[in-house]
Structure formats: structure tokens, C-alpha cells
Amino acid sequence: MNEPQTRLDLVLRGRRVLADGVIAAREVGVRDGVIVAVEPLGRALRAGRVVDVPDAAVLLPGLVDTHVHVNEPGRTEWEGFASATRAAAAGGVTTVLDMPLNSIPPTVTAAALDEKRAAALGKLSVDVGFWGGAVPGNSGDLEPLHDEGVFGFKCFLLPSGVDEFPRSRRTRWSATSRCWAASTRS
Structure with a gap:
């Protein structure tokens, strides 16, 4: 696993994640309160805390x-x-x-x-x-x-x-x- 992935604090995984104007299955990696990775779902980003977003929900930017x-x-x-x-x-x-x-x-x-x-x-x-x-x-x-x-x-x-x-x-x-x-x- 590459270095940024090993230092993530939080990973959010969801089937409906809005990123770059598109809703798609994604994993979002956060370090020190900042989004540092947005990857296709299944990349298995690792962090101290992982949240699976319910399929009925859409993860949106703040x-x-x-x-x-x-x-x-x-x-x-x-x-x-x-x-x-x-x-x-x-x-x-x-x-x-x-x-x-x-x-x-x-x-x-x-x-x-x-x-x-x-x-x-x-x-x-x-x-x-x-x-x-x-x-x-x-x-x-x-x-x-x-x-x-x-x-x-x-x-x-x-x-x-x-x-x-x-x-x-x-x-x-x-x-x-x-x-x-x-x-x-x-």
C-alpha cells in the first residue's frame, strides 16, 4: 500500500459519492481533516476509522x-x-x-x-x-x-x-x- 494510504485517519466508502460532478462508487480518504484521496470503490483504502455510507444515502461535499x-x-x-x-x-x-x-x-x-x-x-x-x-x-x-x-x-x-x-x-x-x-x- 502506498504511503498516503497508510496514514489516513478516515475512509468513507459509498456506492453514491459525488466527486468531480459525477455520482459514482468511491472511497474517500481523509488525513488531518483534509480529503487527500478519492478512489474508485474497491481500492481498499485503509484508515483508523472506516465508514460505510448506506446505499440509500449520497455522500456530498460540504x-x-x-x-x-x-x-x-x-x-x-x-x-x-x-x-x-x-x-x-x-x-x-x-x-x-x-x-x-x-x-x-x-x-x-x-x-x-x-x-x-x-x-x-x-x-x-x-x-x-x-x-x-x-x-x-x-x-x-x-x-x-x-x-x-x-x-x-x-x-x-x-x-x-x-x-x-x-x-x-x-x-x-x-x-x-x-x-x-x-x-x-x-
Whole structure:
């Protein structure tokens, strides 16, 4: 057996596995939480744990939801990390990207992003990423948010519905060497 097969943590075997746009009988090998092999069924990939997917089920790739409002910290009673990510996992979503506006503070500075990350610790059932917010007066915060790993920026040209995330009265989009960034002026 080749070296990657000897170091697998998990093998999923099924007659109906969606891979590369085709449903076929496959074995899926996982190491350190990453899919490292997709082989025809019968290759006998070996791992510490093997799961036989029932014939009536289809093994699908995990979904990514790029627009989720986790309102923690500040409005956890609306939806917090524990409930949002459990619900995502139950629906086959493996990654959510949190929108920046409904938490207090909103994710418009690197410090606010740190607060969001701290609030999420120990509460996640799926992977979580973050959007940053572009609001009047925070154009200097956009590059630090980008450097901290936000996936993009959201702004509103009409009222957002929450006072903590004001609309941009005028927005100028400009290309920088690092990313597309919104700079706002009141």
C-alpha cells in the first residue's frame, strides 16, 4: 500500500459519492481533516476509522454558506455561534462566513474582529470565516481587517437596520495592491 494510504485517519466508502460532478462508487480518504484521496470503490483504502455510507444515502461535499448573521457578541439572543454552527452542521454546511453588522461591536475594526473570534472560541461545530464592514470613518481599518483575514467587505447604501452599522453616504471603490477596498466619507 502506498504511503498516503497508510496514514489516513478516515475512509468513507459509498456506492453514491459525488466527486468531480459525477455520482459514482468511491472511497474517500481523509488525513488531518483534509480529503487527500478519492478512489474508485474497491481500492481498499485503509484508515483508523472506516465508514460505510448506506446505499440509500449520497455522500456530498460540504456546503459553504457565505452569508450568515451570527450576532455574537452583543446580540447572542438573536443567534450565537453555538446555535448557528450546530444548525449549519445539521444541514450539511461545513463553513459559514459571518456578516459584520449585527454583533456589538460590528466587525469594522481589527479589534472588533478579535472580539468576534474570542466570542466563538469553544462554540463552533463548523469552520467560520468573517466579513469586514465598511462604514463611514473606517477606511483606515480596511487594510488591517484584510490583513487579519476577512473574506471581503460589506457596506450599505441605504440604512442597514442597526444603528451600529451606518450606511455609507458616498462610496468610492478603488483597487489597491492588496485588495478591492471601500473607502467611505460621511
